[in-house]
Amino acid sequence: MSCSDDGTGSVGAVEARAVVDHSDWKVAAEGATESTVARGERIIQMCAGCHGIGEGAPSPAGPSLHGIMGRRVGSLDSYPYTQALTNQTESWTVKQFDEFITSPQDLYPGTGMAFSGLKSREDRAALIAYLATKSLP
Numbered sequence: 001m002s003c004s005d006d007g008t009g010s011v012g013a014v015e016a017r018a019v020v021d022h023s024d025w026k027v028a029a030e031g032a033t034e035s036t037v038a039r040g041e042r043i044i045q046m047c048a049g050c051h052g053i054g055e056g057a058p059s060p061a062g063p064s065l066h067g068i069m070g071r072r073v074g075s076l077d078s079y080p081y082t083q084a085l086t087n088q089t090e091s092w093t094v095k096q097f098d099e100f101i102t103s104p105q106d107l108y109p110g111t112g113m114a115f116s117g118l119k120s121r122e123d124r125a126a127l128i129a130y131l132a133t134k135s136l137p
Helices: 023-030 034-046 094-102 121-135
Strands: none
Touching: 023 094, 023 121, 034 121, 094 121
8 A cells, every 4th residue: 555545546545744844943942042042133133124034924025934944945835936946855954044044046046035145153053043943833
């Protein structure tokens, strides 16, 4: 019996559900200090002009960052991504997101994100800690 076979011979009768792995984001949230999260809250203000941060917040020029953890790259239904991101199959892990915010164009050439990147490892860690503590499901 295949994973999509319910035993009646009707393929597709069993619904497959994607399991989203948030474990690395949970580790980032659990290891974050109050000062690191506060630093991340200051840093994320530079993102807020383009990206919605809170649940349901408007996202004027880019996809919402709320709930990004574990979401497949380029998959938010309400945003028209470039092919550089819609063609991706990986999910936003801490490592993937860290690499992206270091230099978006280097990781995904052709992305529409007009941001040169955060070069400071500490700033990236703070931003990740903030997102992890504020929008994990």
